[in-house]
Amino acid sequence: MLRKRLVTVLTFNNGTLFRTKLFEPDYRYTHNFVDSWSVDEIVMLDVTRESGPDRQAFFDVVTSFAHDCFVPLAVGGGIRTLDDVRQYMQVGGDKVVINTGAIERPELITEIAQAYGSQCVVLSIDAKKNNDDEYEVFSAFGRGSTKLHPADWAAQAEELGAGEIMITSISHDGSLQGYDLDLCKLVSDTVSVPVLVLGGAGAWKHFVDGIEIGGASAVCTQNIYHFTESSIASAKTFLAKNGIEVRL
Amino acid sequence: MIGIIDYGLGNLTSVAGAVERLGFEPAISSDPDALGACDKLILPGVGAFGDGMRNLAERGLIDPLTDLVQKQLKPVLGICLGFQLLAKSSDEFGDHAGLGWIDAKVTRFDPTQKDLRVPHVGWNELYQTGDSILFDEVPDDSLFYYVHSYKMDTEDSEIIIGECDYGGRFVSAVQYGSIFGTQFHPEKSQRHGLTLLNNFLEKS
Numbered sequence: 001m002l003r004k005r006l007v008t009v010l011t012f013n014n015g016t017l018f019r020t021k022l023f024e025p026d027y028r029y030t031h032n033f034v035d036s037w038s039v040d041e042i043v044m045l046d047v048t049r050e051s052g053p054d055r056q057a058f059f060d061v062v063t064s065f066a067h068d069c070f071v072p073l074a075v076g077g078g079i080r081t082l083d084d085v086r087q088y089m090q091v092g093g094d095k096v097v098i099n100t101g102a103i104e105r106p107e108l109i110t111e112i113a114q115a116y117g118s119q120c121v122v123l124s125i126d127a128k129k130n131n132d133d134e135y136e137v138f139s140a141f142g143r144g145s146t147k148l149h150p151a152d153w154a155a156q157a158e159e160l161g162a163g164e165i166m167i168t169s170i171s172h173d174g175s176l177q178g179y180d181l182d183l184c185k186l187v188s189d190t191v192s193v194p195v196l197v198l199g200g201a202g203a204w205k206h207f208v209d210g211i212e213i214g215g216a217s218a219v220c221t222q223n224i225y226h227f228t229e230s231s232i233a234s235a236k237t238f239l240a241k242n243g244i245e246v247r248l
Numbered sequence: 249m250i251g252i253i254d255y256g257l258g259n260l261t262s263v264a265g266a267v268e269r270l271g272f273e274p275a276i277s278s279d280p281d282a283l284g285a286c287d288k289l290i291l292p293g294v295g296a297f298g299d300g301m302r303n304l305a306e307r308g309l310i311d312p313l314t315d316l317v318q319k320q321l322k323p324v325l326g327i328c329l330g331f332q333l334l335a336k337s338s339d340e341f342g343d344h345a346g347l348g349w350i351d352a353k354v355t356r357f358d359p360t361q362k363d364l365r366v367p368h369v370g371w372n373e374l375y376q377t378g379d380s381i382l383f384d385e386v387p388d389d390s391l392f393y394y395v396h397s398y399k400m401d402t403e404d405s406e407i408i409i410g411e412c413d414y415g416g417r418f419v420s421a422v423q424y425g426s427i428f429g430t431q432f433h434p435e436k437s438q439r440h441g442l443t444l445l446n447n448f449l450e451k452s
Contacts, residue, residue, distance in 0.1 A: 002414055003371045003391065040371060067265045072393055072436045092261040094294060094436060095395070114341060116257060117296045117329065119367040119395045163367045163397070194365045217365060247371040247391050 003247045004211050005040040005218035006235060009198060011047045012077075015057025038232050039071060040247055043097060043122075043166075043220065046077025049141060059091045066092020074122055080104070082111050089116070097166065099124040100139040103146055103153075106160055113161025122196070123162040125150050127183055128170035135183055142170045150183060151190040158191045165191055166220070169199040174222075176202025184214030196220050204238040211244055250449060251286030253313070253330075254278040255303040257295030259435075263327065266435035270446045280312035288452060289313070289322060292435075293329030297338040297354065297398070300329055301346065310347065317349055323426040323452035324349075325445075331429035332400060334422070340398050350424045352402035357415065364415040367397040374432065378409035380423045381451040382430075382444050390440040392432035394420070400431065426452060 010017060044065065046058040055078065062075055075088045076097030088096050096116075102108050102123055112121045127150040130136040137148040146153075154165045167187045169180035179200045188195040194217035197210045201221045210219040236246045250272050252263055264274040267290070277283055293300075304310050316322045326334045335346045338354035346354070357366045371391040376383050392412075399418040402408065410421030412431070420431040428448055434441035 001372065002368065002394075005370050063261075066261055068269075069262070070266060070269075070436060070438050070442060072395065072433070073262070089257075089259060089294070090261065092259070092265070094259045094262055094433075114296055115299055116294055117340075118397055119369065120294055163395075164369060192365055193367065194369050217370065 001245050003040070003245050004216075004239065005196075006207065006232070006239075006246065007041045007043060007196060007218045007220040008039050009043040009045065009220050009222045011045050011222060012058050012061060014048050015061050038236060038247065041072045041074070041218070042069065043074045043076075045075070045097060047141065048077070055087075059087065062088075062091045062093065076122070076124070080108070082115055085112055085116065095120045095122055095163075097122045097124050099126065100144070102157065103137070103139045103144075103148070106156065109157055109160040109162050113163070118161045118163035118193075121162045122164045122166055123154070123157040124166040124168065125153060125187070126168045126170050135186065138170060151186045154187045154191050158193050162193060164194045164196060166196040166198060168197075172200030175200045178202065178206040179210045179214055179216075179219075181209055181214045184210060184216055188215030194218065198222065204235050207235060207239055208242045208244060211239075249273050249275050249286045251283040251289045252276045253283060253289060253291045253309065255300060255307060255309065257300055257303060257329070258292040259294045260292055262433075263290055263292045263435045266442060266445055267449065270442060270449055272449050278307045278309065280309060283309075284312065284316055284322075287322075288449065289316065289324040291324060291326040291330030291333060293327045293331065293333070295329045297329065297332060297340040297346070298342060298344045300333050301344055304333075304347075314347065314349070317427060321426050323448070324428065325448045325452075326427075326429035327435070328396060328431060328433055331422070331431050332396075332398060334427065334429050335400055335402075338398060349427050350402070350407055350422060350429070351404045352400050352407075352419075352422070354398050354400055356398050361415045367395055368414045369395045371437075372412050372414060372432075374420055375411045375413070375417075376409065377411050378423070380409040380421070380428075382409065382421065382423065382428060382447050384443075384447050384451065386440050386443050386447075392420075392430075392434070392437040392441060394432045396431060428452065
């Protein structure tokens with residue numbers, strides 16, 4: 001039976017892990033857990049806001065990371081063209097995560113799917129409720145209004161060839177109060193590709209909710225702060241005790 | 249030297265990293281002579297079938313590789329798309345001919361089946377249904393990482409050494425003489441994946 005996945009999302013700014021320890025950048029964590037932790041999959045995103053075309057610092061981190069990474073690695077940040085995808089694959093990505101680039105030019109999804117296969121394309125959707133109390137997709141780090149409804153956009157992306165949808169709640173991000181389950185369910189009910197949910201997990205119970213209520217195939221967390229070796233294992237034990245099939 | 253066939257797609261870096269970790273020297277190449285000088289070949293895989301075959305053809309690799317594998321019996325391991333390319337044909341984005349080294353064809357997972365999300369992404373069992381050196385010291389039913397929308401069908405049950413279950417059993421590993429293939433990614437399947445890859449590198 002296919003297991004539900006526990007995915008760690010790492011965000012980088014100018015090649016430095018965005019999360020810090022005691023306000024100092026520290027990505028020894030990441031190097032250590034790749035080998036020894038039981039995480040199922042890793043997502044690395046470059047969220048440098050003014051990076052322009054130069055992503056060398058991030059590519060360097062991915063290269064060094066991928067070298068010792070024997071679980072799947074999804075990478076992304078600023079992808080606009082097939083050439084960007086090629087670079088990300090060359091530095092060690094197994095699949096790519098696209099977001100604003102696909103909103104600007106939806107055919108990018110099809111281009112990647114045809115060249116690398118649908119399984120290589122993870123469409124990331126950032127959404128929150130707008131002033132009319134309706135869910136809306138936002139681009140450009142959550143700043144750009146798109147007028148798109150997340151379920152509609154997810155359905156269109158699936159049609160265009162996206163292999164997975166990662167749905168992130170902007171308003172729940174960093175809250176530790178749990179995922180936006182309504183948002184996740186809207187999307188997972190609409191598409192037939194796997195859905196990854198991100199934004200708000202702060203307790204093991206939230207993972208269970210994301211899977212059972214939100215309908216997610218994979219639950220993600222950015223909050224590596226809590227993730228010591230034992231806590232990943234304990235999260236999975238908790239999931240297993242709650243009847244969810246995971247890789248222990 | 250382990251030749252990792254570069255046909256412009258594939259997650260070559262991941263495969264090379266795993267080979268290196270196991271103490272072998274990877275050579276990423278699209279040059280038939282350089283690949284011919286290697287002891288073993290890996291045909292990695294992330295990509296679409298049609299593009300894969302077209303890229304192999306553009307690099308003039310199809311005939312030389314077929315010669316290396318079928319005449320010189322150089323061991324080869326196909327992974328994911330590389331595994332599917334071993335087949336005779338696929339219906340991914342239209343009908344395409346494959347390398348045809350094994351008697352099989354590639355078809356899409358039945359998308360009409362309820363609750364079956366496609367692609368099949370994540371950790372799932374490898375049921376060892378046949379004997380193979382690939383499985384030495386790999387416990388039966390171990391979990392491996394899969395990511396694919398298409399699967400291999402074959403009427404030659406002799407070549408099937410492993411299966412997985414996702415809306416029914418499907419072929420997840422084959423061996424035909426010195427031709428090996430896995431639908432899952434051993435280079436991305438932690439300890440058991442590395443053991444299986446090491447078996448190919450050491451024992452094939």
